[in-house]
C-alpha cells in the first residue's frame with residue numbers, strides 16, 4: 133500500500149486485570165479499505181475493537197488515527213474524529229424509539245451525507261417503525277438501528293463487532309447485501325466476524341486472531357482453507 137494508514141495499532145497489548153487478552157497486535161486500515169477480523173470465541177476481537185475506541189486504555193499510544201495517538205480519547209472525541217462502532221449485542225437505548233436512537237447517533241460525530249431520511253432509505257422497515265421503542269424490535273431490526281445510528285455520525289471508519297451474531301440467516305444475508313451501500317463513498321470498515329466465508333466475501337484483507345495473537349493475515353484470494361482453519365482453530 134502506498135497511502136498512509138487511516139487507522140493502525142502497533143504491537144498493541146490489552147489486559148483485564150492480570151489476564152493478558154492481546155499480545156502485540158499490529159493492524160493497518162487504509163483509506164477506503166474494508167478489512168475483516170476473524171477468530172473463534174474469546175480470541176480477542178472485541179477487546180481489539182474496545183482498544184481502538186478507547187474503552188480499554190492499557191496502551192493508548194499504540195492506537196494511531198492518521199498517525200496520531202487516539203487510544204485515550206473519550207467516546208465523543210472518537211466519534212468526532214470519524215470512528216463509529218456498531219457494537220456486539222447492538223446496545224441501543226432501550227427506552228427510546230427507533231428515531232430517537234438514530235438522532236442520538238447524529239448528535240455525535242461529524243457533518244456528512246447521512247441523515248434520518250437516508251437511513252430510512254437504506255432500511256425502509258425502520259421508517260415504518262420509527263416511533264416504536266427499540267425493545268419492541270426484532271434482533272435484525274435492532275441491528276439495522278445500530279448500523280443506522282453509527283452511520284448518522286458520518287464516520288470515516290465503521291467498526292462492526294459480530295455483525296451476524298444471533299441473527300437469522302435471511303437477515304444476515306440482507307445486511308451483507310446492504311453493506312456496499314453502507315460502506316460506499318470512500319468509507320473504511322473493520323468487520324469482526326466468526327463466519328469466515330462472510331468475512332472473506334466482503335473484505336480486501338483479513339486478520340485472524342487466535343488467543344490474543346494474529347495467527348494469519350492476507351488477502352482472501354491468497355489464503356487457502358487449510359491455513360485459515362489452522363489459524364482459526366489452532367489445529
Ligand code: ATP
Nearest residue numbers: 148151153171172173174175176177178179180220
Ligand atoms: P467473542 O466472540 O466471545 O466476543 P472475542 O474474540 O471478541 O470473543 P474477547 O471478548 O475480546 O474475545 O475476549 C478475549 C479474552 O479476554 C477472552 O479470554 C475473554 O474471556 C477475556 N475477557 C473478555 N472480557 C473480559 C472481562 N471483562 N474480564 C476478564 N476477561 C475478559
